[in-house]
Amino acid sequence: MNEKNKEDSFVRQKMKDFWESHEPSLESMLLCHDTIPLANDDRKEILSYLPNYQGKKVLELGAGIGRFTCKLASVASHVTAVDFNQTYITENHKHNHHLGNVTFTCADVTELDLPTASFDLVFSNWLFMYLSDNECAQVLSKILSWLTPDGYLFFRESCYKISGNMVFTENPSLLRSPLHYYDMLRDASSNNFGFKIIRSSNTLAYIKYNSNPNQLCFLSKLVQRNESDDRTRYLESHYAVDTIKSMDRIYGYNWYSTGGEHTTRDFCARLGLLPGQKVLDVGCGTGGSATFMARHYGVHVHGVDLSTNMIHVAIERLGRLEAQVIKRIQFEVSDILEAEREKDSYDLIYSRDCILYITDKQQVFRKLYDWLRPGGTLFVTDFCRTNSHPPNSFLHYASNVKYYCLETAASYVEAMTEAGFEDVKAEDLQQEFIKILESELKAFVATRQAFLREHSQQQFDDIFKSWTDKIRWTREGELTWTAFTAHKTSARLN
Numbered sequence: 001m002n003e004k005n006k007e008d009s010f011v012r013q014k015m016k017d018f019w020e021s022h023e024p025s026l027e028s029m030l031l032c033h034d035t036i037p038l039a040n041d042d043r044k045e046i047l048s049y050l051p052n053y054q055g056k057k058v059l060e061l062g063a064g065i066g067r068f069t070c071k072l073a074s075v076a077s078h079v080t081a082v083d084f085n086q087t088y089i090t091e092n093h094k095h096n097h098h099l100g101n102v103t104f105t106c107a108d109v110t111e112l113d114l115p116t117a118s119f120d121l122v123f124s125n126w127l128f129m130y131l132s133d134n135e136c137a138q139v140l141s142k143i144l145s146w147l148t149p150d151g152y153l154f155f156r157e158s159c160y161k162i163s164g165n166m167v168f169t170e171n172p173s174l175l176r177s178p179l180h181y182y183d184m185l186r187d188a189s190s191n192n193f194g195f196k197i198i199r200s201s202n203t204l205a206y207i208k209y210n211s212n213p214n215q216l217c218f219l220s221k222l223v224q225r226n227e228s229d230d231r232t233r234y235l236e237s238h239y240a241v242d243t244i245k246s247m248d249r250i251y252g253y254n255w256y257s258t259g260g261e262h263t264t265r266d267f268c269a270r271l272g273l274l275p276g277q278k279v280l281d282v283g284c285g286t287g288g289s290a291t292f293m294a295r296h297y298g299v300h301v302h303g304v305d306l307s308t309n310m311i312h313v314a315i316e317r318l319g320r321l322e323a324q325v326i327k328r329i330q331f332e333v334s335d336i337l338e339a340e341r342e343k344d345s346y347d348l349i350y351s352r353d354c355i356l357y358i359t360d361k362q363q364v365f366r367k368l369y370d371w372l373r374p375g376g377t378l379f380v381t382d383f384c385r386t387n388s389h390p391p392n393s394f395l396h397y398a399s400n401v402k403y404y405c406l407e408t409a410a411s412y413v414e415a416m417t418e419a420g421f422e423d424v425k426a427e428d429l430q431q432e433f434i435k436i437l438e439s440e441l442k443a444f445v446a447t448r449q450a451f452l453r454e455h456s457q458q459q460f461d462d463i464f465k466s467w468t469d470k471i472r473w474t475r476e477g478e479l480t481w482t483a484f485t486a487h488k489t490s491a492r493l494n
Contacts, residue, residue, distance in 0.1 A: 015130045015172055016084065024065045024091040039067065042205040046125065047071055049199065049217055051152045056120035059146060061109050061139075062127035066092035072123065073099045080119070084108045110135050117148045124155040128181070129173045136184055144190035147222045153195060156203070156217040157181065160319060163212055178216050179241065179312040182333075185220050195220035197308065199339070201332035202315055211323035213315055213331075232335075235307045235357075244286060244313050246455045250444045250463055254317055256285035256310070257352035258381065258481060259436045264289050264352075267483065271379060273297040277347035280304070280371060282336055283354025287314035287329070291321065294328035299348075303331045304339070306357075336364055344373040351380045359405045361412065365419035372488045378421060380484040381429075384409045386477055409482045421486035433481035434474050441467040 030039060046068070055077045063069050063081035065088055073079045073096065081096075082105045083089040093104045105112075109127065122143050128136050143153055159178050178200065185195045199219040206215040244256070252260035268289075273279075275298030281290045284303030293299050305311050314331045337358065349368050358364050368378060385406045409426045416424045444451070444463065451460055473479035 024085075024088045038205060038209045041208070042203065043067060043071065045203055045205050046156060046217065049201075049219060050123070050154055051121065051219070053121045053152075057118065057148075059114070059119040059122045061122065061124040062130075063092055063104075064088045064125075066096045068123065068125055069102060070096050070099065073102050076121075077101065078103070080105060080114075082107055082109065082112060109139055112142070114142075114146050116145045119146050120148050120151050122147060122151070122153045126157060128155060128184075129157045129175065132174070133184075137188065140184060140188035140195070141190045144188060144193050144195070144222060149222065151222045152198075153220045153222075154217065156215065158214060159216050160214045160316070163206060163210070163215055177312060178315055179308065181216070181218055182308040182312070185218065189225060192225045193222055194225045196223045197333060199332065199334045200308070200311070201334075202318075202330060204330055207327055207330065211326045213318045213326055213329070216315070232306060236309060239307045239309050241309050241313060242455070243459065244309060246451070246459045246463070249447060249451050249455075250440050250467070252288075254286050254291065255288040257289065258433065259440075260288065261292065263381075263436070264292050267379065267381070268293060268297065270485075271348060271350075271377060273299050273348065275299065278302070278345060279348045279350055280341075280346045280368075282349060282351035282368070283357075284314065284331065285310050285352075285354075287318060287331060289350065289352060290314075290329050290331070291318075291325060293350075295321075295325045298328070300328045301330075302346075303329065304334050304336060305331075305354075306333070306335055308333050336367065339367075341371050343370050345371050347373060347376050349376070349378050351382075353381055353383060355380060355382050355412075356384075356404045356406055361405075361407065362415040362418055365416050365421070369420045369488055374488055376488050378416070378484070378486045378488070380412070382412065382482060382484070384412065384480050384482045386430075386480050406479075409480070409484075412482070412484055416484065416486045420488065422489045424484065424486040427483040427485075428480055429483055430474060430480040434471060437467055437471045437474070441471070 058076040058079045060081045063083045069081045080103045089106045202213045203215040206212040277299045279301045281303040290301040290303040311333045
């Protein structure tokens with residue numbers, strides 16, 4: 001047995017010993033006392049994140065006593081419930097065998113052998129935190145083979161720290177970061193298939209009851225490995241974690257939009273925010289605006305971003321904030337063009353400097369219109385072209401270097417109006433933009449030595465060039481920065 005196998009065997013035995021020391025109960029499943037309200041809300045929330053599995057076949061890994069088995073079986077055509085602890089799977093069988101469409105299996109997931117393409121959904125709740133990295137990779141590869149074409153994998157894990165309130169001499173849980181799981185999903189492969197991350201977020205129930213933002217759920221879809229998403233791949237490479245953190249030096253800590261806290265403070269003052277309102281922050285980045293609005297206005301903010309690295313940093317930093325702020329914020333990885341949300345859900349939809357990455361702007365504005373409640377406000381800032389035919393050199397910069405889909409401010413207004421928004425206003429902030437960029441660059445250059453103690457000369461040079469380029473293009477009249485405000489005052493007639 002090689003050293004890696006010995007390590008995995010040791011981890012496996014620790015996990016088995018840990019669970020064999022607990023009686024099968026709701027408290028042991030959550031590792032928490034006083035669980036009923038939390039457990040009920042948590043289960044309802046987790047199930048709400050699942051794709052449509054009505055009439056489909058589900059594999060539930062780490063099924064335990066069956067707190068999810070019963071609900072899954074009430075919708076699916078069949079559920080295969082698997083757990084490595086016989087006492088837990090026996091308890092599950094006792095409560096759920098009457099459903100008639102559940103197969104109960106006691107098996108270690110690392111040794112499980114199932115037919116290929118036999119499940120439409122693989123579901124697990126707190127499983128991978130009890131597996132080593134090597135075991136996780138092996139299981140993810142197996143899951144890829146077990147899923148049907150276009151099948152889904154959903155799992156939830158504790159990240160960063162223990163989430164329950166039970167006291168143990170030793171808890172062997174492997175508490176990874178969200179980024180660790182994102183990397184595992186991206187690296188998984190089997191017969192030219194892999195996972196595409198569809199959605200990932202921290203869960204509201206744990207935020208509500210425990211001010212704990214470190215419960216993460218992940219939804220991925222089986223895709224061909226050669227199925228590419230250039231925009232997503234660009235964002236992940238361009239916004240690497242170290243790059244994101246290096247930008248704190250020019251935007252300010254936890255900011256990733258023009259003017260940082262200064263412009264956010266000014267914009268929010270215009271928006272009439274009231275305590276208890278719901279805000280969708282599109283392209284939330286590292287969470288600066290979400291944190292500012294939650295802390296200073298008492299609103300509840302749902303921050304979404306396509307970049308897993310951005311959301312990883314946002315959740316990491318959210319966990320350090322005061323409890324009353326944590327309880328008002330949820331962060332999520334998702335593609336706004338593919339996401340589905342309830343209509344009339346938000347009082348404000350807020351987006352800073354990110355719609356430029358989307359080619360079909362009318363499509364995104366129609367979605368935002370549907371999600372905004374009647375009487376609600378849309379607020380967007382973005383970089384815009386100042387004319388319809390910029391010089392080729394600027395087009396190269398905008399399209400090839402940055403993957404921007406820059407439009408004129410007039411085209412934004414037209415797209416918002418066509419989507420149903422009323423009272424659409426565009427404010428040209430070109431001169432203010434130049435002043436902000438110059439001020440940020442001056443402060444950045446003045447702190448060069450401090451920057452170089454944590455980051456590279458190349459990163460410094462890249463930021464310096466980016467800012468000087470933006471200043472030059474804006475002075476030459478090819479680039480501008482615009483703030484848009486619009487309202488949903490009535491239902492759109494389709």
